[in-house]
Amino acid sequence: xxxxxxxxxxxxxxxxxxxxxxxxxxxxxxxxxxxxxxxxxxxxxxxxxxxxxxxxxxxxxxxxxxxxxxxxxxxxxxxxxxxxxxxxxxxxxxxxxxxxxxxxxxxxxxxxxxxxxxxxxxxxxxxxxxxxxxxxxxxxxxxxxxxxxxxxxxxxxxxxxxxxxxxxxxxxxxxxxxxx
Amino acid sequence: xxxxxxxxxxxxxxxxxxxxxxxxxxxxxxxxxxxxxxxxxxxxxxxxxxxxxxxxxxxxxxxxxxxxxxxxxxxxxxxxxxxxxxxxxxxxxxxxxxxxxxxxxxxxxxxxxxxxxxxxxxxxxxxxxxxxxxxxxxxxxxxxxxxxxxxxxxxxxxxxxxxxxxxxxxxxxxxxxxxxxxxxxxxxxxxxxxxxxxxxxxxxxxxxxxxxxxxxxxxxxxxxxxxxxxxxxxxxxxxxxxxxxxxxx
Amino acid sequence: xxxxxxxxxxxxxxxxxxxxxxxxxxxxxxxxxxxxxxxxxxxxxxxxxxxxxxxxxxxxxxxxxxxxxxxxxxxxxxxxxxxxxxxxxxxxxxxxxxxxxxxxxxxxxxxxxxxxxxxxxxxxxxxxxxxxxxxxxxxxxxxxxxxxxxxxxxxxxxxxxxxxxxxxxxxxxxxxxxxxxxxxxxxxxxxxxxxxxxxxxxxxxxxxxxxxxxxxxxxxxxxxxxxxxxxxxxxxxxxxxxxxxxxxxxxxxxxxxxxxxxxxxxxxxxxxxxxxxxxxxxxxxxxxxxxxxxxxxxxxxxxxxxxxxxxxxxxxxxxxxxxxxxxxxxxxxxxxxxxxxxxxxxxxxxxxxxxx
Numbered sequence: 051x052x053x054x055x056x057x058x059x060x061x062x063x064x065x066x067x068x069x070x071x072x073x074x075x076x077x078x079x080x081x082x083x084x085x086x087x088x089x090x091x092x093x094x095x096x097x098x099x100x101x102x103x104x105x106x107x108x109x110x111x112x113x114x115x116x117x118x119x120x121x122x123x124x125x126x127x128x129x130x131x132x133x134x135x136x137x138x139x140x141x142x143x144x145x146x147x148x149x150x151x152x153x154x155x156x157x158x159x160x161x162x163x164x165x166x167x168x169x170x171x172x173x174x175x176x177x178x179x180x181x182x183x184x185x186x187x188x189x190x191x192x193x194x195x196x197x198x199x200x201x202x203x204x205x206x207x208x209x210x211x212x213x214x215x216x217x218x219x220x221x222x223x224x225x226x227x228x229x230x
Numbered sequence: 231x232x233x234x235x236x237x238x239x240x241x242x243x244x245x246x247x248x249x250x251x252x253x254x255x256x257x258x259x260x261x262x263x264x265x266x267x268x269x270x271x272x273x274x275x276x277x278x279x280x281x282x283x284x285x286x287x288x289x290x291x292x293x294x295x296x297x298x299x300x301x302x303x304x305x306x307x308x309x310x311x312x313x314x315x316x317x318x319x320x321x322x323x324x325x326x327x328x329x330x331x332x333x334x335x336x337x338x339x340x341x342x343x344x345x346x347x348x349x350x351x352x353x354x355x356x357x358x359x360x361x362x363x364x365x366x367x368x369x370x371x372x373x374x375x376x377x378x379x380x381x382x383x384x385x386x387x388x389x390x391x392x393x394x395x396x397x398x399x400x401x402x403x404x405x406x407x408x409x410x411x412x413x414x415x416x417x418x419x420x421x422x423x424x425x426x427x428x429x430x431x432x433x434x435x436x437x438x439x440x441x442x443x444x445x446x447x448x449x450x451x452x453x454x455x456x457x458x459x460x461x462x463x464x465x466x467x468x469x470x471x472x473x474x475x476x477x478x479x
Numbered sequence: 480x481x482x483x484x485x486x487x488x489x490x491x492x493x494x495x496x497x498x499x500x501x502x503x504x505x506x507x508x509x510x511x512x513x514x515x516x517x518x519x520x521x522x523x524x525x526x527x528x529x530x531x532x533x534x535x536x537x538x539x540x541x542x543x544x545x546x547x548x549x550x551x552x553x554x555x556x557x558x559x560x561x562x563x564x565x566x567x568x569x570x571x572x573x574x575x576x577x578x579x580x581x582x583x584x585x586x587x588x589x590x591x592x593x594x595x596x597x598x599x600x601x602x603x604x605x606x607x608x609x610x611x612x613x614x615x616x617x618x619x620x621x622x623x624x625x626x627x628x629x630x631x632x633x634x635x636x637x638x639x640x641x642x643x644x645x646x647x648x649x650x651x652x653x654x655x656x657x658x659x660x661x662x663x664x665x666x667x668x669x670x671x672x673x674x675x676x677x678x679x680x681x682x683x684x685x686x687x688x689x690x691x692x693x694x695x696x697x698x699x700x701x702x703x704x705x706x707x708x709x710x711x712x713x714x715x716x717x718x719x720x721x722x723x724x725x726x727x728x729x730x731x732x733x734x735x736x737x738x739x740x741x742x743x744x745x746x747x748x749x750x751x752x753x754x755x756x757x758x759x760x761x762x763x764x765x766x767x768x769x770x771x772x773x774x775x776x777x778x779x780x781x782x783x784x785x786x787x788x789x790x791x792x793x794x795x796x797x798x799x800x801x802x803x804x805x806x807x808x809x810x811x812x813x814x815x816x817x818x819x820x821x822x823x824x825x826x827x828x829x830x831x832x833x834x835x
Contacts, residue, residue, distance in 0.1 A: 070655065073484055077657055085484070085655040089510055089593070111742035112654055113735065115816040204484070242684075272680040275548070287686045293676035295547055296688040298570050301540035304532065308544020308552070309676070311528045312502060316678050334540070337533035 051081075051106045053192040054114045058099035058131055059123025059144070067205055068121065068179045069100035072186075074201035075193040076104040084112035097126050104192050119190065121182055122148060140189055142182050160185055162227055168220060177220035184224020195221060238262035240271045242291045249356075251444040251451025253408045254282060257350055258289055260408075260418045261321070264425055265292065274317040275309050277302040279331075281323035282356040290321075300331020303338035306345040317428060319346040325355045328364040328388050335394070335436075342399030342433040346424045349390060352441040353462060360446035364388045367465055372446075387465065391438045395471035401433030403471040407440040407463060409455040420470070423477055432474050440466055482657040487647065488513035490622050490658050491581060492521060494629035495553055499664040500579070501527030502552040504541035506534055508560040509593040510649035511583035515555065535560040539567030539580075546576035547687035549675030551633050551666060555581035557649070558599050559590060561607075568642055569608030572704070573689025577636035579629070580614070581645045583652040586785075586812035594812025595649030597734060600789035603646045604763040611701055613708050614644045615715065616762040618733040622656035628760070630661055635715065637670070639707050646762060648785065650735040650814065712764035719758040722748065723773040726755030728827055731770070731794050732783040733759050736815060740783050743820035750821075752828055762790075767797045779827045780804045783815055 055072060057065040069085050076083035087100045101114040119140040122128045125148050135141060137156045146165030162185060164178040187195050198221060202214050237243070240262035248254045265271050271292055278286035280299035287294035297305040302320035310318045327335050327349050338345065354372060355361040362372035362379060365387045369378040379387070395403040402424055406417035417439055424435035440462050442454035449457055470477075485493070492514050495503070503518045515531070522529040532538035538554050545552040556564060561582045571578060584599045586592035603616045615635050619625040625647065632643040676685045691697035719737075722744055723729055730740040737758040747754035757773040759766050774780055780802050782791040791806045798804060807823045809815045 070484070073655060077482065077484060083484070083657060086650065087653055089649070089653050109656070109738075110745050111738040111740075111817055112656070113650065113739055113742075113814055113817070115818055273678045275676050275678060277544075284690065285692075287688060291679075291684060293679045293684050294686045294688075295544070295676060296574075296686070296690050297543070298540060298566055301536065301543075301567070304537040304540035305544035305547075307530070307532075307537075308502070308504065308541035308546075309548045310544075311530060311541070312545045312548040312550040312552075313677060333533050334537050337537065 053104040054117045055102040055119045056117040057121040058127030061098040063123045064179050069102045071205045072102045074204045075197040078197035078200045082109050084109045086112050180217050180220035181224040184221035185228035188225040188228035238266045240265040240291050244288045249445045253441040256408050264422045270317045277305050277320045279322040279326040281326045300326050303334040307343050321348045324351045324363045324365040328390050339394045339397040339400045339434040346428045347436040349438040350441045352443040354443050354446045356443050391471045402427040402435040402473050405438040409458045482659050484655050486655050487622050488652040489517040492517035494626040498630045498633040499666040500551040502545045502550050503529050504538040505554050506538050508557045511555050511557050535563035539564040542578050546578040547676050549672040553579040557583045557585045558587050565608035570689050571642045572612035574687050575640040578642050579632045584648040592812035597785035614642050616644045618646045618762050620737045623658045716766035717760035718766040718769040720773045721756040723755035727753040728779045729774045729777040730756045730781050736783050739815050742817040746821045747824045783807050
């Protein structure tokens with residue numbers, strides 16, 4: 051299994067920690083993992099992205115130019131990365147913010163209005179990303195839901211651990227939506 | 231037999247390379263006597279600069295470094311942070327301390343590094359051939375200011391002691407001279423205080439010693455000392471610029 | 480100890496502490512800042528000193544002071560900052576002091592960019608400052624290797640009384656991979672350094688110096704330094720060969736470029752091309768015998784680096800011009816893509832490995 055992922059959005063949308071969550075989840079399963087951020091002035095208010103590799107064998111290159119999966123949290127990220135996804139790859143789209151249609155017709159596209167869903171279902175827009183991660187887990191099976199929940203302990207600081215059940219619900223909603 | 235004169239233990243038997251009439255020899259001796267009197271010879275680490283006193287590591291009978299030009303205070307910082315219980319001093323000239331090493335000395339003082347700096351100011355570059363120094367006086371000639379230092383062209387001489395005395399991290403700053411025996415005695419007292427301030431961990435300490443350079447000034451040793459008194463002291467007034475309360479008293 | 484997911488820059492910091500380093504002097508610069516951030520917090524916890532200097536020039540001279548005083552000490556920076564340190568590095572090499580210098584390279588020249596680069600190769604492996612000296616240069620390609628090489632760097636620095644450089648790049652500094660750390664070395668239990676300036680208690684003074692006014696003495700000193708470099712070449716070369724045994728085409732790269740090459744080798748092999756990778760881990764001394772062995776069967780060699788062609792010169796030289804050596808490089812913070820490297824491989828295979 052080799053799953054190469056790019057996650058992209060605005061700085062502050064939590065794409066970096068979403069990527070780290072997936073890397074930690076891979077570690078929970080003794081997979082080989084890597085995480086690379088974009089860095090520099092881009093980080094301050096502009097677009098931010100990171101690349102995550104999950105693999106059963108040592109990661110040859112952590113630098114990803116053709117991801118299997120692309121998480122898109124805002125419109126500029128769609129424009130920047132859509133063309134790079136492997137044919138037949140997965141595109142997970144936050145349709146609360148991205149109102150345009152993807153150009154590619156050879157991708158599996160999952161559009162979820164996660165900002166709205168998080169607000170409506172949980173009254174907390176900060177778990178929007180978890181819905182997308184849940185959908186990713188359901189579609190790819192690259193890591194298990196339990197591993198992601200386990201990894202939350204690593205990514206969230208101690209004083210936020212009380213939010214783990216809420217995050218779990220959001221993840222489960224993502225699984226459900228992807229399966230329906 | 232009564233010993234009436236001997237070399238301080240903190241000086242090696244090596245013959246110095248300094249020019250006839252140069253005051254570096256006197257200043258070396260004062261530093262060495264102070265180290266002897268404080269009983270810290272085996273605890274002391276000195277740093278020689280680039281300039282006339284580049285070979286000072288051959289003359290002080292203590293562990294020594296030779297530093298890159300101007301960097302002695304940074305080197306001293308590294309040593310002192312590793313060995314806070316040892317005595318660390320830098321010995322620097324005016325080009326070293328007041329031109330190329332301005333950043334290092336200012337920040338060592340700002341950090342309050344518990345080191346002692348002996349700053350020998352003779353208003354000229356000696357080793358490299360009489361070029362203008364940051365402390366060269368207005369009108370004073372130098373090989374790179376053949377018509378005399380012109381403030382319109384070369385700006386003004388820097389008073390390092392006054393600048394460093396503004397630093398909260400500086401505990402003791404004094405300017406002394408060695409142009410006559412009375413002043414030499416005062417210079418020794420100031421150097422001793424600068425080492426004591428370090429031993430008491432009070433902060434950065436520096437003694438600026440006005441010094442002569444007969445060779446590059448083109449004067450006899452005696453005339454050079456007179457020139458120092460008549461020309462340097464008016465611009466670089468002697469005295470303690472800053473001291474802890476108990477030292478002032 | 481369990482594996483932890485860590486950024487390269489932070490992992491280097493922890494690895495330095497595990498290796499007994501208790502002193503860090505540096506000046507802020509992107510993209511290595513996480514290393515000083517980490518050490519600013521961590522060093523005081525273990526009784527060490529973190530000091531932000533007024534400049535890179537001051538920082539390297541503080542390293543000179545601390546190294547001469549017998550401590551395990553390091554500094555880190557990125558390309559423009561490392562240029563500023565070069566004066567001090569020359570003095571450290573001349574005075575034969577052990578220390579570790581990290582360069583998380585970025586694109587150049589000048590202020591360049593803050594994105595990853597490998598254009599400081601010449602500066603790192605040819606000495607960098609004035610005079611005939613060499614740094615021992617280690618080039619990690621993963622976070623685990625950064626940790627492992629940090630321990631080695633301090634050991635080799637002490638063994639040879641020579642500065643050791645860890646040559647990374649922005650990618651390696653920023654990326655996270657799982658790592659395992661070695662046990663903590665007790666700095667108190669490291670071998671004594673009788674040459675260090677720590678106060679001349681009951682002995683003749685020690686002098687830390689790189690000045691030799693007598694030309695014959697300075698020549699002898701240079702010969703002594705060269706003998707050390709010869710010994711390093713005999714004892715310290717390290718490299719990784721990946722699928723090189725039967726390779727028709729051997730890629731050569733270090734650091735994060737080597738990771739891209741590895742992925743390209745995997746893809747080429749899937750296409751039935753006999754590709755392999757030779758990765759020097761010591762850039763100085765260069766693993767000459769190893770690269771010759773790895774390229775024994777090769778019809779062509781392709782050097783991949785984030786520069787306009789620096790490593791490639793050492794590859795040609797060390798292969799003694801027996802195999803055609805091709806080059807693919809990106810610069811200015813651009814990173815080679817796996818796809819581009821694979822297409823370069825395919826091109827070379829179609830040409831039959833002939834010289835470009």
